[in-house]
Amino acid sequence: MSTAKYPDLSLADEVFDFHALLSPEEKEWAMKARDFAQTQIRPVIEDDFDKKYFRKELIPLIAQQGFLGMHIKGYGCAGASAVSYGLVCLEMEAVDSGWRTFVSVQGSLAMSAISKYGTEEQKNYWLPQMAKGEKLGCFGLTEPHGGSDPANMKTTAVLEGDTWVLNGAKRWIGLATVADLCIVWAMTDEGVRGFIVPTDTPGFVATAIDGKLAMRASIQCDIELTDVRLPADAILPGAQGLSGPFGCLNEARYGIIWGAMGAARACLDAAISRSKEREVFGKAIGSFQITQAKLADMTLEYEKGVLLALHIGRQKDAGTLNLAQISVGKLNSVREALKIAREARTILGGDGITGEFPVMRHMANLEAVRTYEGTDEIHQLVIGRALTGLNAFS
Template identity: 55%
Template sequence: MATTPARLDPADLLAVGDLLTDEERLIRDTVRRFADERIRPEIGDWFERGVFPVRELAPELGRLGVLGMHLDGYGCTGSTATAYGVACMELEAADSGLRSFVSVQGSLAMRSIHAFGSEEQKQQWLPDLAAGRAIGCFALTEPDFGSDPANMRTRARRKGEDWVLGGSKMWITNGSVSDVAVVWAQTEEGVRGFLVPRDTPGFTANDVHGKLSLRASVTSELVLDEVLLPADAMLPGVRGLKGPLSSLNEARYGILWGTVGAARDCYTTALDYARTRIQFERPIAGFQLTQQKLVEMMLEVEKAYLVAVRIGRLKDEGRSLPAHISFGKLNNVRTALEIARSARTILGANGITTEYPVLRHANNLESVLTYEGTSEIHTLVLGEAITGESAYR
């Protein structure tokens, strides 16, 4: 009996989405609808003005269920890693700043409290963070120490039963709007994490201005000037860099998915534009050079999508390693950035305006390329994984 040929979807030619479960596809479609209806009509204006309405959006994202969605209990939905990745893909298809907010809230701030906090700390903060009633940030990077956090200068010293923190942190997403900062500092017993409420005396946050990337995102410098904290402000469950680095790995996982969304958005925007842009009395989609660009973009989007699904499944099976995450971030961010640049050439002059998302994605991806592990660092992680030799020093 003859079968009807499958219809090809130009946005997903290999039907990679069929590899997702019904629940994962439902999450994909729900988050995509939210992004399309709530974010896309506004994001160009937010990016141009350099604003992001965090307090307005956080409760909406909480009701959507994406804040800390891969964590269990305390108001979190306990989804699979792949489902969380799919949500990140749809969030970043709208804008990297939106995915960054969700990622920092859930994979960095909430995950650190969930994994390393006391029961009292979890009960105090996680339900409000999951609902978007509170906002968190994660403070590891310093002005002079990004890829080398082991040499951070922020210090915490004992004062009786209390702690006193001093130092500064830089490039902190959500910093000035956070109700609680997860601050990592050197102590006599190694690196420890501390929960610093926003109204703590000596704690200030100053926004970074003049950004050409991630403009629809709050980025801050944190200053800790003899900040006095009670003993129970310290996260008791971890000591050393394995704490912050394990949370960073969770955030990097979201990035390897998110950038697939940004890449897909650039590709489909260029495809739609090429079909309707008339030059020499026909759509530019009919020219060989344009088709070559579109095909190359489509190939790379699908390969990045397959990489994300595979790493998601490994993570759900408890078999993912840091090298897998580095593989995904290195490949997918680099791929997305090249797709954005190629898509811009198809849009011509129209591609430089906020009417189209392509150059906004390209600018954002320049930050995504270097934050939470530069390409060089991930290259060295993978180099060590395949050779057994460390080349960091």
């Protein structure tokens, strides 16, 4: 592969000079993530995407970088800032959304659920192993009948003596076929509760979803729960009601705000490089006004998206974040990243639909990212509710 097509240093960021806004520690996390993603994932990702292969052997190496649960303090986790975590998400998704999704599912969803709502015994047992990549987690919330209405949850957990019995189904659950534990959310007599379910528990069956045209280098699954019996202490005591899973979803949505801009940057870089190489009518297409206008507009939206992500990250680190801002960021980042990918594809011409360039792969992945962790419509309603004080969900 030509380094001109996949520059080690972002061409867009050379103009942006974004790193001037970061602290030395934040820069260090960003550069560590960029180096890892570019050297370990980029050379193999097109082939993995084509073959629908999740390169599980990279997980110990990712863990060695400190990326798993890196925003959690203690328990073998790095305790890094929200901005640092966001920068890692950006760099991972710059090579493929599937790998940012892995970091999010393990750290922002499964590990965050235990960190936020678990007992000290649960935290001490699971989190150090998960930070090392020795144990993998997944997060069972979405159900087959509709992911946008978790209040209508059909999975149940019934307490029989000192044993919980879980029955139901989940869909689009990342990592479930390779995970060692699943955080399962189920309806109880007290409302929605979370449970740590070892995946080798009888009655727990995960099946990888095939036929995907996006996120092909990662794993998403159906889960069936049939009389899954758990001890009483499998429950996460700190989570009661939908605020439990939503607290974890907001962590994952935050990572998407940054990650989608990584995908956008990769597409923009590919378009910039190609505009200087491809010639029509006797000169490089980058010398034509209309091509430069396209590049300028894409760069504008990329910079705005990253600055919004940084603003939200600074608020998160300061403890002043209005959660509606997460919806603002997720809605904007994914929507604009898709627009950038589509515009970049026009500059690449017919070659843009091939695996020679990352743009179609990113475009397909972003269509999936646009749906999960809240569709555009859900985030529009969250923002609208914040603006008007009126609930339009029902």
